[in-house]
Each structure stands twice: as C-alpha cells, then as structure tokens.
Amino acid sequence: MNLDDYAVIYKAAIEKWGREAQFDQLVEECAELIAAVHHLRREKVTEQAVAEELADVLLMAGQMIYMLGEDTVQKAVDTKIAKLKILLGQANT
Ligand SMILES: [Mg+2]
Numbered sequence: 590m591n592l593d594d595y596a597v598i599y600k601a602a603i604e605k606w607g608r609e610a611q612f613d614q615l616v617e618e619c620a621e622l623i624a625a626v627h628h629l630r631r632e633k634v635t636e637q638a639v640a641e642e643l644a645d646v647l648l649m650a651g652q653m654i655y656m657l658g659e660d661t662v663q664k665a666v667d668t669k670i671a672k673l674k675i676l677l678g679q680a681n682t
Pocket of ligand 1: 618
C-alpha cells in the first residue's frame with residue numbers, strides 16, 4: 590500500500606467531510622476494530638470481519654498520514670522500528 594495510490598481519494602474525503610470529522614471517524618473505526626478483535630477471540634466473528642474493520646482503520650490511517658505529512662509519520666515509524674529492533678535484540682540489523 591502506497592500513499593500515492595490513494596492520495597486523490599484521501600484528499601477528496603478530507604475536503605468533503607473535513608479534518609475534525611475524519612479524526613472522529615478514525616476513533617470510531619479504531620473502536621470497531623477493537624470490538625471485532627475481541628469478538629474474534631470469543632469466536633463470535635470471522636477473521637474476515639476483522640480484516641474488514643482493519644481495512645477501515647487503514648483507510649483512516651492513510652488520511653491521517655495525508656493530513657499530518659508523510660515525512661513526519663515516516664520519521665515516527667522509523668523511530669518506533671528502531672526501538673522495536675532493540676527490544677528484539679536486532680538493533681544491528
Ligand atoms: Mg468499521
């Protein structure tokens with residue numbers, strides 16, 4: 590998945606509904622994903638249901654990246670990956 594592939598649709602969604610509404614939508618989609626994962630653990634939904642909620646969250650995350658700036662988010666991801674490598678004992682890889 591590449592931001593460039595979806596930038597046009599992200600921009601259109603943000604222009605149609607506005608930044609604040611999209612932040613609210615991100616919160617709602619995250620809550621739905623949390624519920625779906627919880628229900629999967631109870632065998633009340635399928636993995637497909639979780640995948641669909643994850644897709645919703647990824648689309649909202651893409652809009653967040655578009656709004657916050659790809660470089661800003663990439664730097665944060667790089668920092669988190671470096672910390673994860675340390676935790677996994679793979680800091681030199
Ligand atoms: Mg959803």
